[in-house]
Amino acid sequence: TIFVGASIGGLPIQYAQIQKAIGATERVFDLIDEEPEIIEEESSPQPIHGKLNFKNLKFAYPTRPELTVLKNISFEASEGETVAIVGPSGAGKSTIASLILRFYEPQEGQMLLDDIPASEFTLHDLRSQMAIVPQDILLFGGTIKENIAYGKPEATNEEILEAAKKANAHDFIMSFPEQYETIVGERGVQLSGGQRQRVAIARAVLKNPKILILDEATSSLDSESEKLVQEALDHLMKGRTSFVIAHRLSTIKNADQILVLENGEIIEKGTHADLLEKENGLYHKLIQLQMELN
Ligand code: ADP
Ligand code: MG
Helix, strand or coil, rough: CCCCCCCCCEEEEEEEHHHHHHHCCHHHHHHHCCCHHHHHHHCCCCCCCCCCEEEEECCCCCCCCCCCEEEEEEECCCCCCCEEEECCCCCCCCHHHHHHHHCCCCEEEEEEEEEHHHHHHHHHHHCCCCCEECCCCCCCCHHHHHHHHHHCCCCHHHHHHHHHHCCHHHHHCCCCHHHHHCCCCCCHHHHHHHHHHHHHHHHHHHCCEEEECCCCCCCCCCHHHHHHHHHHHHHHHHCCEEEECHHHHHHHCCCCCCEEEEEEEEEEEEEEHHCCCCCCHHHHHHHHHHHCCC
16 A cells, blocks of 8 residues: 555556556556556546645736736635635636636646646546536527536436526426426527526536636626525535635625735735725725625
């Protein structure tokens, strides 16, 4: 068992996994000495626990290389933590979400998952363990069932139903004559904003990701829908590392840490209580503004 926790090419190798992959203990030792690449290729997908760090990350979109959208971005999210990202429009909040999903590569710095550089995971392994509930939810033309199963095509009907219930979507789905077979999108039933959100939440529930990203909708939902969406989100976030681009005061207040972003930089970082103490801080101002609006 000397190889438990050993690291080859930066990837921790599980002894049991190696045994399973190759079958013979002796050959494991040979391969570790000589050809570790083979083991990496044959081992099962690298499971993510959910710790996520950004280290001095700098980023510009490839189409606008002259505009630095993020700079000196560093933070650490422990497994299971909720991190709220707040700041004015255009500050770079959604860009952070895109970088977590590795839609783009940073120009400087890096992202680490469980202390391993994100670049050492395949995109498939990485994204199969992440889910996003975006600001503008796009449902494709198809049934509600297909839309929920989007991230897990092999899901059974029972799993889909279970996910919809947890997302507070089951009742409205059952109210349509075709129920889960209802066609949505341009040629089908138009769902309300709150209903679309709950379908997207069901999609994320079904995927059961380690890392969850929520880009909260700014447009206000009717209060009944809002309550159902919020309940479903609270449920979804439990036990996962969650990044919430937050507009609702309740989400922000309850976060384990808050990153305050302005012009592409984290200018304040801490809990709600920590940040409120800085009376001249941006967070203090943002919260006051929020309270005046409510
Ligand atoms: P936020 O989510 O905080 O409102 P964004 O991350 O969407 O901010 O945007 C940050 C900056 O990046 C803005 O200046 C925006 O215009 C720019 N930006 C966003 N998306 C793109 C893109 N796909 N291509 C080029 N520039 C972009
Ligand atoms: Mg945004």
